[in-house]
Amino acid sequence: MLTELETTLLGVMMMVIMLGMGASMTPRDFLIAFRKPKGILVGLLSQFAVMPFLGYMLAILLGLPPALVVGLLLIACMPGGTTSNIFAYFSKGVLALSIMMTTVSTLVAVVMVPLLLDFYGGLAGVPAESSIPPANVAQVLVVLLIPTIIGMVLRKFNPNVGATVELIGSFMGVVVIVFLVVTWVPRNYQLLLDTGATIYAATIGVGLIGMLFGYWVARALAQDTNRARTISLETGIQNGPLAVLVITLSFTGAMQQEVLLIPVLYSLFIVLTSTAITLWYRRSATREALARDAAKLGT
């Protein structure tokens, strides 16, 4: 489990990430994004309809115990993580769409995550004592909105500070994952060895299948391949550190340890899966661009 110091540190780092996210945008960006809202709406659909359902199905099919179900459902219901923007950038995706989806899903999460957890938790028969109080989730998210707003204000009044915060925030996304790896993995080495294949399947599957579904949902709703790839990454990459934070604030002791397992493992593995998928998407994007060029040539 995480010590109190680590939990506090994690909280502070999340604040910095959100500060950076706030500094990366202006109110006008929202107005512009919602002039052509289809991409974002498709993203929200795959984020809050497809992913939670997928998490639930995996939990049922793999027959996970209640504590792990809670962790898996929480991960599945989380909004997009800020690291998704870095992957969108490297996969030659639509960066603006990725940033907007992360932001909008984080805002919507305040309402949607408690509702979804309640609904799927009940459906999966999670006992009351191991479920996350919806108010906790809402509270954490609302608290995180404050640095987001501060970030937006900073950028407005001092572009130098805004841009600096934005950069630090995007680095922090990576730092948090590294932090989780170095603090959690060594202490839980034995646990990793003892963890069964089904848990690994759930952890890796929720991200990977999420990306697959995200892509096809977007394609089915007439998004072009480039936007579909962006939505795909955004769907599969959840805000793992946020899930970890919510859990540490809701549970203690052995229970915390158990619920944390899937979100922590997810945070580690999603980096690997996203890297692989990003490389693949990057190749597809390049190939499509070349094909477009070839079609245009000639007199």
Added chain:
Amino acid sequence: MLTKTDTARPWLAAYGSEIAAELPERAHPSLAHLIAETTRSHAKRRAFTCVVPNGMNGMLRYDQVGAMSDAFASFLRHHCKLPRGARVAVQLPNGLAYPVAAFGVFKAGGVLVNTNPLYTPPEMIHQFRDSGAEVLVICDMFADKLAEVIPQTGIRHVVLAGVPEFFPRIPETIVRGVQKVWTRSLPPVPTLEVPVLRIRAALKIGRGLPKVEDWDQTGPEDLALLQYTGGTTGVAKGAMLTHGNILANLDQVKAMGGRHMTGEDCVLTALPLYHIFAFTANLMTFFALGARNILVPSPRPVQNIQRALENYPVTWVTGVNTLFNGLMNEEWFAAYPPKTLKAAIAGGTALHEAVAARWQAITGTRVAEGYGLTETAPLVSFNPLDQPVRVGSIGVPVPGTDVALVDDNAEPVAQGAPGELLVKGPQVMRGYWNRPEETEKTLQNGWVFTGDVAVMDEDGFLRIVDRKKDMVLVSGFNVYPNEVEDCLSKLDSVLEAAVIGIPDAGTGEAVRAYVVQNPDVTTQVSKEEVVAHCRKHLAAYKVPRSVIIRDELPKSPIGKILRKDLKAEVRDEFAGKA
């Protein structure tokens, strides 16, 4: 007729009550005087703000620009032992180091040689040798070229400046870190035979040296700039522009801007300052007014301009057709154009009607087209801002300027007929540096032969028909590429277009169009569509015989489409077939 001085000026009526017919008496003997006076009278106002794409920025006040350029002048004179009249090459993108270096050169009595930062080593060598430059101020991003260039030139001192130069410490460190680690655009500085200093170190040395005492000895007849121009053929040659030329042109720009240009203005400078358009219109004119310049180091991609427009109350924009077009194709600009904007100035290349109309519709402000050339510092004509928009016109000659339209024998053409545009006025250069023959061809009795074919309306408004040497001769008919390009740019699926002539067995020459797909439109542009559209709007001989769809067109540093590069391709193409 051309030797007469009492040429009729039918355009004076268009000046109205806003524009004085004659230029005011020159207020300063030289740019050094103007800079000294302005930095004193506007001391605490903001002069230059440089904005990089992520919004990080640095700012210099007028008094800071004054003190720093004094220090740089001392460094040049006493440390580099730069004699008066010696040439200093400045090869910088837009940034805070540019005005410090350029103004320092003027105060040291030197001649500024504006140099494109993207030049290749052979181009640099040519320009530095031709101008006889002794000191080079260069952007650190291009320091790797020095090893090859410096030994082949007379340059004795090199000064390096960065893009985030004079930013506050933290943003400067971050931008430099990003350049070094992320974009890998900061090459190591090679070891050279000549001393190399960073500009901060040069200023430190300069501050410890006495002020240049004879700064006020410079007069209007002294050379201020060697402004290199390639023309459309041949090697680059240096137009000799005097302090008087630039000062006159400043007054001419201010006269045309009238009450719309004040010290409260904020001008977006996305065009490069090493080009004469932005040098005079943005850097010098708005500086002289006590206004604020927002410097954007690179306007490509156009997205780079977003933070500059979002964060500052921009009232004026200078641009070329491609820049306006690019801005309007950005959703953030088209949906929320800057509210503070008063007007835009277009120049450099023909402004397409469709672009001008869209700009007016989107921003609610007008884009006033002007015309000029390097040889005239640059402004020759401009559209009066208080007159109704005259579509396709480059306006009327600016105060103190005479123009004439002549045929191939240098005889004036009839009113309304096309002829080569000749210009005379206080902004006309002294000639080309060390090139008497070229000078003689271009400059006769004080008239500059522009190489542009124009027509004049009865009331003196000018329209450029095209470059004389770009005309396409189809079965004996003149086709002006501009007209065909203008027609093509009205097609929604076309982002931009270029038209040139290709050899044709039947008609001598035939029209070829290069078009670029508009990324915002889902319909793919097709050759058939292009030809059908032209058939509807143009006479048969003007319709492109060949249409080529391209991803992009070759462009000059300020975004002029380079027909000459396309012509060179065509030469290769047809040489191969022969």
